[in-house]
Amino acid sequence: MSKSLQAIRGMNDILPEQTPLWRYFESTVARLLDNYGYKQIRMPIVEFTELFKRSIGEVTDIVEKEMYTFEDRNGDSLTLRPEGTAACVRAVLEHGITGGGQTQKLWYIGPMFRHERPQKGRYRQFHQIGCEVFNLDGPDIDAELIVLTWRLWGQLGIRDAVKLELNSLGTSESRGRYREALVEFLSAHLDKLDEDSQRRLKTNPLRVLDTKNADTQAILVDAPKMADYLDDESRTHFEGLKARLDAAGIPYVINPKLVRGLDYYSKTVFEWVTDKLGAQGTVCAGGRYDGLVEQMGGKPTTGVGFAMGIERLILLLETLEQIPEEISRQVDVYLCAFGEAAELAGLALSEQLRDQLPSLRLQVNAGAGSFKSQFKKADKSGALYALILGDDELAQQVVSVKPLRGQGEQQSIAFDALAAHLATCIVQG
CATH class of the missing domain: 3.40.50.800 (Anticodon-binding domain)
Incomplete structure (x- = not known):
């Protein structure tokens, strides 16, 4: 008897009784972004593998372990997109819509793919809504992205369930100086680090900061702090961001270990986290990536953005019972x-x-x-x-x-x- 056909593990059907809540969430976000002047862009779900190696970083977990990569009939290496920023940058470069310093405020929605261990709220095909802004370099646009997500949490009725964490990674130069100091400190404790952190120390030492290993986290208590290595420009930018969040009445905490999992971030990084889904989980995250466009072959162009995980936010709405009666x-x-x-x-x-x-x-x-x-x-x-x-x-x-x-x-x-x-x-x- 032939084996019954099933969906691939970690790639789930969204059934008719579930889609009303998805549509409600997606339409709420789309309406909000329209109101803030963001325009939708739609990119392919398959890109050349080189795009993600160049943008995300070859020694990141995503590129090393998680991408769905295959060779097509022409012999080209292709990858199902694991995130949206790189594809969006490729699109604006290819079509020249940021040329001449043009400001672009864009958003997108769709499936992403990573070969991770499936668990509640985290799947191998997952869905994101993302925003990307180009050619604005001040802290005001960083603040706007955070403010509009804060407004979204209010509209969805989940403000009390999320917390904003902030950090600044500085410029590539200041981050390089910090990396040297961190490597020197961690090398002195090499035998006490977990195996994964020992590997990261050689390839991507900043990722050691967000390790989940309790013993390594205990060592990091005395590690050098990024804030002590920030350049004046980054420090001024970060103070400007905090001042705007204070003015808007948005609470936040500074997390000096927040580095994000992608190589292209600089200056501002942030995460909206919740503890209502079990262990603390991120529902929305982003930051500034001023060098990414140039790194991918374009002219110097500042950029900042975020992505939110739809599955996790849907799960949070269900957990908190914040589902409008009319959509049921x-x-x-x-x-x-x-x-x-x-x-x-x-x-x-x-x-x-x-x-x-x-x-x-x-x-x-x-x-x-x-x-x-x-x-x-x-x-x-x-x-x-x-x-x-x-x-x-x-x-x-x-x-x-x-x-x-x-x-x-x-x-x-x-x-x-x-x-x-x-x-x-x-x-x-």
């Missing part, structure tokens, strides 16, 4: 028609209602059925009201409107008055 109901009205004449009249009437009430969610019974079976389907749909159309109603040119959720008594409403009646009672319901 996909149908407002269910039309039951009995007999061929009623079915024909019901079809015409339902289309008139859709013309008059474009936002009305109206489901018409299909497949005929008895009075009992149609009402059973009407109730199962979650509709607030059932519209009943049979021979008696047709003769009187009325529709019986029956509340299904305890909103009053059944009424007979004339065809030409039905739209106005539904507009009133659906709002009340």
Whole structure:
């Protein structure tokens, strides 16, 4: 007997009962970004592997361990995108939309791919919404990205569940001086470091700072601090960012060990974290990458952005029960028609209602059925009201409107008055 077909581990179906919450979340974010003047860009999910090696860094965990890379029929090495920033930078360079110092405020949404160990809220195909801003170098745009996410948490009802962590990585020069001091310190404690940190010490020593190993973290208590190596420009930029967050009333904590997992960051880095999903997890993170465009072959162009994980934020909304009641109901009205004449009249009437009430969610019974079976389907749909159309109603040119959720008594409403009646009672319901 052949093995049943299943989805690949860590790549999940999003089922019909789940998609209303996804659509609510995605539309809320899209509306907010529109209001802040960001424009959507859509990039391919497959890019040349070299793009991610050059941008993310060849000695990062993502490139070394996690990318889905394959050779196509032309012999080219291709990779399913593990993150969105590199692809967005490639797109703006290819199409020249940041040339001449043009400011671009962009956002994107879509699946990303990393071969990680699947766990709750972390999958091999996961979805992100990201923002990228080019050719603005002041702390004001860094602050705007954080402010708009703070506003989003308020709109979603999860502000009390997230915490903002900040750090500055300085310029590449100041970061180089800090790296030397950190390597010297850690080398003196080499035998006490965990195996992964020993490897990172040779390849990407800053990543040792965010190790999850408790023994290594104990050693890092006395390690040199990035703040002591910041150049004046980076320090001024960071103070400007903090001043703006203070002015906006956004609480934050400075995390000197926050370095992010990608090589291209400089100056500002930040994470929104939560402890409501078990161990502390990041739901949104980003920072500044002023050298990335030049590193990828473009002219010097400043950049800053963030990405948020949709799966984790959906999980957080579910955990905190911050799901608007209206999105759990996909149908407002269910039309039951009995007999061929009623079915024909019901079809015409339902289309008139859709013309008059474009936002009305109206489901018409299909497949005929008895009075009992149609009402059973009407109730199962979650509709607030059932519209009943049979021979008696047709003769009187009325529709019986029956509340299904305890909103009053059944009424007979004339065809030409039905739209106005539904507009009133659906709002009340």
